[in-house]
Amino acid sequence: AQRAGFEVPTLCDDEKLAPAAACRMCLVEIEGYHRPMPSCHLPVEPGMKITQASDSLFKLRKQNLEYILSDHNAYCMPPCQVSCPTHIDIPGYLELMSKGQHVEAARLVKEVLPFPYMLGLVCPKPCQEVCRRGLVEEEIAICQCHGYTGELVMEMEQAPTPFPQMAATGKRVAVVGAGPAGMTAAYYIALKGHAVTVFDMMEKQGGIARYGIPEYRLPKVKLDKELNSVWQLRDTEFKGGMMLGRDFSIDDLFTQGYDAVFLGLGAWRSNELRVPGEDLPGVIEAINYLRMNSEGNPVPVGKGQKVVVLGGGFTTFDCARTSRRLGAEVTVVYRRSRKEMGAHYSEVDDAEHEGIRLEFFAGAIRVVEKNGRVGGIEFQRMALGEPDASGRRRPVAVEGSNFTIECDTVIPAYGQVPNLDFFEREQGVKARS
DSSP states (O other): OTTTTOOOOOOTTOTTSOTTOOOOOSEEEETTOSSOEEGGGOOOOTTOOEEOOOHHHHHHHHHHHHHHGGGGGGGOOOHHHHHSTTOOOHHHHHHHHHTTOHHHHHHHHHTTOSOHHHHHHHOOOHHHHTOGGGGTSOOOOHHHHHHHHHHHHTTSSSOOOSSOOOOOOSOEEEEEOOSHHHHHHHHHHHHTTOEEEEEOSSSSTTTHHHHTSOTTTSOHHHHHHHHHHHHTSTTEEEEOSOOBTTTBOHHHHHHTTOSEEEEOOOOOEEOOOOSTTTTSTTBOOHHHHHHHHHTTOOOSOOTTOEEEEEOSSHHHHHHHHHHHHTTOEEEEEOSSOGGGOSSOHHHHHHHHHTTOEEEOSEEEEEEEEETTEEEEEEEEEEEEEEEOTTSSEEEEEOTTOOEEEEOSEEEEOSOEEOOOGGGGGSTTOOOOO
């Protein structure tokens, strides 16, 4: 029929239909036949007059399609699961948890993500934003449920796994980076039976989760307990204080007999402020600031000081709330509105409750110098224009709207990127964003 120019709908190859079933979407009317016939089983004969589109056929096909789709809910993922980047079986997990089956709930999460406690505390919660329960009263606290179960199972002598560790394959894998990505890779690689060595430039595991996320958001003692589930697996080891490009190269790893290399380097380099005065003493990189505080080193922020944090994401509020805990007077300045902020609304609300001031629709244009260091920062008011590539409306400067906020410290927290300088020294390796 298609070769002759006739379009006849068919769904017989749909996987939901039994092998011997017919979809009956290809019904056609044939002159001389008292009822519509399925075209897929009817041989063509000379002189046959066929109608493939009519009102009566449309109604029949609609009825048949409704029958095929009558159990479609069984084949659809709920919005929370669709919105989750790893597509965790959230309804199944919540059902197990409601029955008190926390070990099985943890196993279900660990099928796609090995660290439910960490997930529960630091995930940006895209699942909760689309939770259907929010249409009735309020969203289910999905992430807190993850954290609760993760905390329970981490106290077990042997952490539950989604499936038993497979027999040793004799293969060796080097994982570079002991942050969430590297540790996740190490976990599943080890479960598949391969030997894993994790290298990291820091002495302790965790990456940005340890050195970038403040203690009040992610307690490090419990982080270590959860990450220990990786080291409980056979043939796993950690080598800290080993930096790619300084202590070894990718070629070195292959020379040492590793069969594969996974790079999970993390985003340790903060984006630059890129305005006049950015090099003045008192301008601090966001990640370096959080790292110094996490390691217990002295930080240039203290009681009574005035701190301005630039940005609207999670790193912004980690810096702001950390500074507030150190006794500083803190202002967060963002180019767009509250609605466009990347941080979860709960982070923004908590910051306000802690006494942090929020300033919207303002973009930095220069750091003001005073006595050889930061004395303030000058801003220009912004208005929202057309959407940019991210889908958010682009901020447009408003002429003649300049104002200055006096401060001792400026922390640009516009996001961060990986440090890929070492790639320039690697032969045959290219980095692309």
